[in-house]
Amino acid sequence: EAAEAAVASTQAEIDRLTLTAPFEGLLESDTAELGSLLQTGSLCAQVIQLDPIKLVGFVPETEVDRVSLGAQAQARLAAGDREIAGTVTFISRASDPTTRTFQVEIEVPNPDLSIRDGQTAEIAIASAGVEAHLLPQSALTLNDDGTLGVRLIDAANTVSFAAVTLVRDTPEGIWVTGLPEQADVIVLGQEYVTAGVTVTPTFRNEAPE
Template sequence: MRLVPLITAIVVALSLTIVILYRDALVAFATGSSLEESVAIAQGEAAPAMSAAAAQPVEDTAEVETPKDIRHKPVGVVAVHSTASEVDGAVILRGETEAARQVELRAETSGRVISTPLRKGAEVAEGDLICKIDPGTREASLAEAEARLAEARATVPSAEARVEEAKAALEEANINQNAAVKLSEGGYASDTRVASARAAVRSAEAGLASAESGLSTVTAAIQSAEAAVAGAQREIDRLTITAPFGGLLESDTAEIGSLLQTGGLCATIIQLDPIKIVGYIPETEVDRVEKGARAGARLANGTREVVGQVTFLSRSADPATRTFRVEIEVPNPDMAIRDGQTAEIGIEAAGEKAHLLPQSALTLDDEGTLGVRIVTADNMADFVPVDVMRDSAQGVWLTGLPETVDVIIIGQEYVVPGVSVAPTFQEPTQ
């Protein structure tokens, strides 16, 4: 058990002895130099030689030092001569098509459908029958209401006759009263007769009031009967559901034999001619658009372009997006444009001068401002902020630049304002 520590101690002692006795050889092996050089370095003899060697590169560096004029050699870039052009200031946005009108026809009464169904996609005209409901006992109810109305009207002549009779009795009572009063004043009639005449007048007045009340009752009965007839007729009218306008069926009508409850869906009709194209304008552009302005749209499939005019511009912004709804009315006689298609919209606005440049010419300065780098009159690079007016297949239309300007389109990322450049110009179409 004590043999292993003893062997370990012997190995460590031998290793230390070798390191101490052969230190120079080990250093030379580690540095890759000869033994003599290692010994000289250890004794400090190589210091003068190293100083001389260190001095030689200084002389070489001085000999190949770049002259001052070469260090400031202009940077080669490619630029174009750009002149601003008048561009129509159309407001570009994306939107979608929307049916001019859409309605869900629902039942106003309950009953079983007895009409043959129409299939979705069918074209209907205003007033066409869409759904018809079984009348049931509604026609009998109408006949009963009409009979009551006729009965009430039949009592009118007798009620009017009683009124006229009561008026005549009142008139006679008034005459008798006047005669009794005059005779009483001349001493030819007693007070009893006068009182009796006055009582007859009161009785005649009460009879007239009763007759007029009976006539009013008859009139009320007639009005009630007329209301019952109108209600029964209205209930029968609700059995027939017709198209309120011409259009296309977006869904099948209710199947024959099905039970429609009040509020049940009969069919959905949409009107596609004319059709609306709806978009949302940002608040920065809304003041450039006016109601009645010409507008065009290109459908997402790229196969159709249409022209119309702005018919509505919202005065209230969407609370979530802070944009304003705009509607454009477009003719669609063949109904080829469907509801819900994506469209790119261009709305006519005031024109503005802009430069058409490659999108690759855009860059950012140290503050993150979008712009382009230009060549000044003294062939120096400079940075000019720009605004993107419109994007197109040929490039981007930019505003914020002078009328004529030399814009760097290749190499703009390798220069900063104030750097001398050697521009090579190419045609804008290249």
């Protein structure tokens, strides 16, 4: 019986010569060389799983309440301007003590393994929709108090100033909130007029032909 126990113990040690990973993935690096002696707990290889891949970003405390688990997200990879889509799977409950931002993780399918570990991306997470206006960035101006906004004209062609909040910057223009549902915004010459003066506006159609 002692001999059988010794054989079983030896067989268990032999079985440990075959190393297996706890998940499927790609062998990124092979630290161990053939014939080298490995100590318990020492690194022998690095295996990475790229499908699905996890995108990690940080949301400021002023915006974290607008992010929810399961929300749809889009990301634009810095390399090649490729756009990908995924789902929010984790929102940190504790902020980073240095930046006061909250970690957010997005899971993205990557069946062809084309997205690499460590790539940078610009992430946009969907939240509850708000009414906004798309304006050219040049339409923005500052009032005497340094408040960011735009200059409007009313039905009597009188100029007024309206403060706005930037929602998103896009190649087509900037999305802003804070304006009435319909507004006549001065997009050219707004720096040459002040609130209260009457102007003779010229309208132009920005709709695509």
